Amino acid sequence: MKKKNRIHLNRLIEKYRRGDTVPPCPHFGRCGGCLFQDLSYDDQLELKKELVNDALQEIASVDRVNPSPPYRYRSRMDMVTAFGRCGLRRSGSYRVVIDIEFCRIMREKSERLYRAIRPLISDIEDYDYLRHHGYLRYVVLREALFTGQVMLNFVTAAWENRLASVIERIADQADSVSLIHSGGLADLSYGDIFETIKGGYIEESLDGIRFRITPNSFFQSNAEIAVQMYRRIRNEAGGRVLDLCSGVGGISLFIAGSVDRVTGVEMNREAVDAAETNRLINRIENAEFTCAEAKDFLRGRVDDYETIVLDPPRSGMLPDVMERIDRMRAGKIIYLSCNPATFRDDVRNLHGYRVESVEAYDMFPQTPHVELLGILKAE
Numbered sequence: 099m100k101k102k103n104r105i106h107l108n109r110l111i112e113k114y115r116r117g118d119t120v121p122p123c124p125h126f127g128r129c130g131g132c133l134f135q136d137l138s139y140d141d142q143l144e145l146k147k148e149l150v151n152d153a154l155q156e157i158a159s160v161d162r163v164n165p166s167p168p169y170r171y172r173s174r175m176d177m178v179t180a181f182g183r184c185g186l187r188r189s190g191s192y193r194v195v196i197d198i199e200f201c202r203i204m205r206e207k208s209e210r211l212y213r214a215i216r217p218l219i220s221d222i223e224d225y226d227y228l229r230h231h232g233y234l235r236y237v238v239l240r241e242a243l244f245t246g247q248v249m250l251n252f253v254t255a256a257w258e259n260r261l262a263s264v265i266e267r268i269a270d271q272a273d274s275v276s277l278i279h280s281g282g283l284a285d286l287s288y289g290d291i292f293e294t295i296k297g298g299y300i301e302e303s304l305d306g307i308r309f310r311i312t313p314n315s316f317f318q319s320n321a322e323i324a325v326q327m328y329r330r331i332r333n334e335a336g337g338r339v340l341d342l343c344s345g346v347g348g349i350s351l352f353i354a355g356s357v358d359r360v361t362g363v364e365m366n367r368e369a370v371d372a373a374e375t376n377r378l379i380n381r382i383e384n385a386e387f388t389c390a391e392a393k394d395f396l397r398g399r400v401d402d403y404e405t406i407v408l409d410p411p412r413s414g415m416l417p418d419v420m421e422r423i424d425r426m427r428a429g430k431i432i433y434l435s436c437n438p439a440t441f442r443d444d445v446r447n448l449h450g451y452r453v454e455s456v457e458a459y460d461m462f463p464q465t466p467h468v469e470l471l472g473i474l475k476a477e
């Protein structure tokens with residue numbers, strides 16, 4: 099986080115901290131995962147409303163942030179294993195890992211599994227990500243809210259399974275267990291799957307649409323909020339739809355039943371394959387998925403889309419991608435964003451559109467992050 103933003107956030111935390119909320123987690127204050135446990139949940143929502151409106155500036159404003167269950171909402175946790183510890187990074191420090199025994203934002207089954215794994219991996223060599231030496235980099239736990247299925251990924255710096263005895267003892271608690279190689283200097287919790295011990299995927303179910311989630315593919319971290327946003331998108335989208343940054347097909351397949359045709363574009367091959375599998379499982383005929391970078395897909399494109407859905411990562415869309423989208427003249431753009439600042443900058447690059455509405459959703463309680471859903475209409 100930029101220094102200026104950090105100062106602004108700290109000022110808001112001071113404003114809303116009333117001294118009568120006791121953080122439920124023993125790691126609060128040291129762990130970088132949660133910053134707001136000493137604020138009441140209503141105050142967290144007020145704080146986020148202020149953060150969003152400050153970031154949006156003259157683009158739009160929100161009058162509330164839609165709430166989530168404040169704890170036990172997170173369907174994915176990436177636990178770092180480094181320096182003899184297993185847990186999360188210390189608040190404000192990339193170089194320090196603190197041991198995490200409990201995590202109140204994690205879903206229950208995956209937390210139970212995590213707590214069972216911790217003592218079992220104490221003899222396994224971890225990975226020093228500052229000196230780039232060692233073996234086990236991450237233990238990743240994922241849990242689907244509506245099916246309860248649990249995924250466990252071990253991310254290692256060598257193409258070797260040194261975890262067989264650990265896995266043997268906990269495999270019955272997970273529906274999918276994979277070994278993933280991440281060998282580069284970058285600190286990544288995904289990479290090449292080199293051994294699938296069990297399953298290879300878990301399934302989530304949103305309003306009856308089933309989604310297969312594979313070890314490296316993105317899926318929304320808070321399914322309760324995701325389904326609310328997807329319903330809203332389904333109500334707004336119509337005609338021929340382009341879904342840019344489509345992941346495993348979450349939005350495309352959810353809305354397919356109420357639009358003419360939807361084309362998902364996604365650069366991660368594993369996610370595109372999962373999207374195609376999800377299409378087949380759900381017997382959806384009017385959706386298709388293409389593996390491409392958004393800018394390459396849009397180059398020279400003249401197709402007519404009535405609706406364009408955008409759901410980029412935190413970094414937002416490249417300015418030239420926004421310019422191309424602007425020139426395509428779709429009737430409506432639906433923009434989902436987890437970063438109000440890049441949302442604002444991207445919207446400013448759309449000259450032929452006016453913002454009809456922006457809604458905020460608390461996808462990440464206890465943290466400063468918030469998800470926006472913007473509806474833009476062609477002028």
Ligand SMILES: C[S@@+](CC[C@H](N)C(=O)[O-])C[C@H]1O[C@@H](n2cnc3c(N)ncnc32)[C@H](O)[C@@H]1O
Nearest residue numbers: 316343344345348364365366391392409410411
């Ligand atoms: C926030 S996720 C959205 C996933 C999906 N819309 C959903 O609801 O599950 C962003 C996705 O964009 C993909 N992505 C990132 N940059 C991209 C680009 N330049 N072109 C195409 N896809 C991209 C990522 O691989 C990731 O799957």
